[in-house]
Amino acid sequence: MSDPDRKVDVIEKTTVFQGYYRVDSYRLRHSLYRGGMGAEISREVLERGHAVLVLPYDPVRDEVVLIEQFRIGPFARGDQPWSLEVVAGIIEDGEELEDVVRREAMEEAGIELSHITHALDCYASPGAVTEQISIYCARTDASLAGGIHGVEAEGEDIKVIVMPFGEVMKALDDGRINAGPAIIAVQWLALHRDEIRLRWLD
Numbered sequence: 001m002s003d004p005d006r007k008v009d010v011i012e013k014t015t016v017f018q019g020y021y022r023v024d025s026y027r028l029r030h031s032l033y034r035g036g037m038g039a040e041i042s043r044e045v046l047e048r049g050h051a052v053l054v055l056p057y058d059p060v061r062d063e064v065v066l067i068e069q070f071r072i073g074p075f076a077r078g079d080q081p082w083s084l085e086v087v088a089g090i091i092e093d094g095e096e097l098e099d100v101v102r103r104e105a106m107e108e109a110g111i112e113l114s115h116i117t118h119a120l121d122c123y124a125s126p127g128a129v130t131e132q133i134s135i136y137c138a139r140t141d142a143s144l145a146g147g148i149h150g151v152e153a154e155g156e157d158i159k160v161i162v163m164p165f166g167e168v169m170k171a172l173d174d175g176r177i178n179a180g181p182a183i184i185a186v187q188w189l190a191l192h193r194d195e196i197r198l199r200w201l202d
Helices: 072-077 097-109 165-173 180-200
Strands: 008-018 022-030 041-047 051-058 063-070 082-085 087-090 114-123 132-139 158-164
Touching: 051 097, 051 180, 063 097, 063 165, 063 180, 082 180, 087 097, 097 114, 097 132, 097 158, 114 180, 132 180, 158 165, 165 180
Parallel strands: 051 132
Antiparallel strands: 008 022, 022 041, 051 063, 051 087, 063 082, 063 158, 114 132
16 A cells, blocks of 8 residues: 655666666665655666466366476576476566466466466565566366477476376475465465355356
8 A cells, every 4th residue: 555655765776787687776765664764775676577477277177287397596596496386477568467378378388278367466576576476367177288388489398287286285385386476376276266166167
């Protein structure tokens, strides 16, 4: 909720790097809880666009369609870099979110979706990244899911993994699912699964 008494004064904003992503540097002051304005601070922020994410779920088979792919972040940290995730993609200018959901589901998992349901929006890492993620859940036929997918020109090499809902929850508990957005999407499904099955199977 916006508070009219809170202010941010931007002293200077500059782009310090432009590559696959962009990094902007800010010098600013902001309102303090105790009143008045704080001292000048400097912050860098990663600008990579905004994303949409969808968790495909089959209410008949009670199965979830996940994907697995190489990720540079865990690799650079020295961790196992093949990450168990959900379908996701960056929103291009002028695109409707549900169109991105359908496109990415076909590109990354080779599946069609229906009953596309908005779950929630969240920030990936609000202390350093502008990216907001819109999370959806959608119905699919998991019996048709499988194989290797992805856009070759974008360096994608994506394996589809279909899991019973109970196994997905075990994977969440034992750390096999450790990507933040995927954790949020699976937890949302866990909270709303009974309601969704009643509505989608009606």
